[in-house]
Amino acid sequence: MSPVPSHEELHEMLPAAALEILEPTQMELVAAHRRECAECDALLRDYREVAASLALQLPLQQLDPARDRAVRARLAARAGSLRGPGTRAPGRPSGYDRWIGWAVAAGLAGILMVHHSVHRSVNYGWLVAGVLMLVLLGVGLYARTQQRRASELRKEVEREKSR
Amino acid sequence: MADGDEAALAALYDGWAGRVHTLALWILKDPDDAEDVVEETFWQAWRTASRYDGQRASGSTWLMMIARSRALDRLRARRRWADWSGDPANTHEVAEGRSAAEIPDARSEAVERQDAVALAMQGLPPEQREALELAFFAGLSHSEISSRLAQPLGTVKTRIRLAMQKLRQGLDSLREGGS
Numbered sequence: 001m002s003p004v005p006s007h008e009e010l011h012e013m014l015p016a017a018a019l020e021i022l023e024p025t026q027m028e029l030v031a032a033h034r035r036e037c038a039e040c041d042a043l044l045r046d047y048r049e050v051a052a053s054l055a056l057q058l059p060l061q062q063l064d065p066a067r068d069r070a071v072r073a074r075l076a077a078r079a080g081s082l083r084g085p086g087t088r089a090p091g092r093p094s095g096y097d098r099w100i101g102w103a104v105a106a107g108l109a110g111i112l113m114v115h116h117s118v119h120r121s122v123n124y125g126w127l128v129a130g131v132l133m134l135v136l137l138g139v140g141l142y143a144r145t146q147q148r149r150a151s152e153l154r155k156e157v158e159r160e161k162s163r
Numbered sequence: 164m165a166d167g168d169e170a171a172l173a174a175l176y177d178g179w180a181g182r183v184h185t186l187a188l189w190i191l192k193d194p195d196d197a198e199d200v201v202e203e204t205f206w207q208a209w210r211t212a213s214r215y216d217g218q219r220a221s222g223s224t225w226l227m228m229i230a231r232s233r234a235l236d237r238l239r240a241r242r243r244w245a246d247w248s249g250d251p252a253n254t255h256e257v258a259e260g261r262s263a264a265e266i267p268d269a270r271s272e273a274v275e276r277q278d279a280v281a282l283a284m285q286g287l288p289p290e291q292r293e294a295l296e297l298a299f300f301a302g303l304s305h306s307e308i309s310s311r312l313a314q315p316l317g318t319v320k321t322r323i324r325l326a327m328q329k330l331r332q333g334l335d336s337l338r339e340g341g342s
Contacts (some may be wrong), residue, residue, distance in 0.1 A: 012324060015323060015324045015326075015327030015328065016298070016305065016320070016323060016324070018327065019295075019298045019299055019323070019327070020232070020302070021298050021302065021303065021304050021305065021323075022304075023304070045219055045220060046331050046334065047327055047331060048220060048224055048228065049220070049221065049224050049276065049334065050280060050327060050330045050331050050334060051224075051228070051231075051299060051327075052221075052223060052224035052227040052228055053276055053277050053280035053281075053330070053334075054280065054284070054295075054296075054299050054300075054330075055182070055185075055186040055227045055230070055231060055299075056182065056223065056227065056277045056280075057277065057280065057281050057284060058185045058186060058189050059185070060181050060182070060185050061181070061184060061185045061188055061189075062180075062181045062184065063180060063181070063184045063197075063198065063201060064194075067194070067198045068180065070198070071176075071180070071198060071201050071202045071205075072173075072176065074202055075172060075176065075202060075205055075206060075209075076169065076173075078206060079169045079172055079209065080169070146213040149212070149213055149214075149215060149216065149217075150168075150171070150212050150213060150215075
């Protein structure tokens with residue numbers, strides 16, 4: 001094989017890439033190629049669906065009730081221990097965290113604007129405040145995107161459960 | 164789920180714990196390890212839900228591939244320990260004999276995609292199916308499978324590639340039939 005594999009060579013690696021049994025360097029080559037080749041990207045996704053379907057062929061074996069309870073309890077404890085900024089406690093209104101976050105961000109930006117206006121030249125203060133506002137806006141948009149993705153996942157899970 | 168919704172984690176668990184446990188137990192052959200893998204899988208899913216892209220993979224594929232990775236991590240750790248300690252009892256390998264595809268009523272959920280792959284799986288030549296199962300359920304590399312089966316490396320690569328292509332054709336047939 002040549003140092004830089006051709007499209008055909010990478011194409012042949014896709015089934016093994018989906019099974020994640022290639023050497024790390026080969027996996028990196030495939031990963032780089034799929035970013036540039038829509039055909040191979042789509043094919044690799046197909047192969048991953050095939051690979052996951054292999055797991056679903058197995059005879060179903062549920063956790064026994066005691067183990068099931070133990071896992072649920074441990075997951076709940078771990079999830080509970082992480083509750084804090086960026087997570088939402090059950091029962092709290094879904095918009096609360098988002099709006100309180102924006103309010104805090106706006107307040108911080110305002111304080112910084114005033115601070116810089118007083119202690120430095122006015123133009124410099126506005127520049128810093130403007131950059132900060134842009135950063136905060138970006139963070140807010142990113143958070144909204146993440147929420148939308150999570151919502152998609154939930155719908156997907158519900159859809160698959162209902163099949 | 165990415166925003167820390169514990170109810171979403173519980174819903175995901177309710178729907179998929181059985182399937183995740185089935186895969187983990189099949190790979191590891193140990194109820195304690197399988198239980199740990201179930202926990203780690205759902206924990207990872209919950210923590211990384213924001214990276215999930217529904218346009219690029221179905222939810223079941225995403226979750227089952229997480230479960231497989233976690234189970235194979237443990238299996239490989241066991242192998243390393245067995246190599247170091249010289250204790251072969253620590254390596255519970257893929258069950259020999261009957262394959263998943265040969266077990267009747269292997270699926271409790273009637274999902275078309277699974278059916279298409281199952282049908283194609285049953286049509287695979289035994290040597291292709293064996294190589295594929297060693298790759299998927301044992302996570303062995305081409306060269307490891309080559310050693311295990313005492314077959315040339317090129318032969319192993321070809322068997323796995325052909326097997327995956329045939330299973331994918333099964334999916335294609337399903338899509339064409341549905342369109």
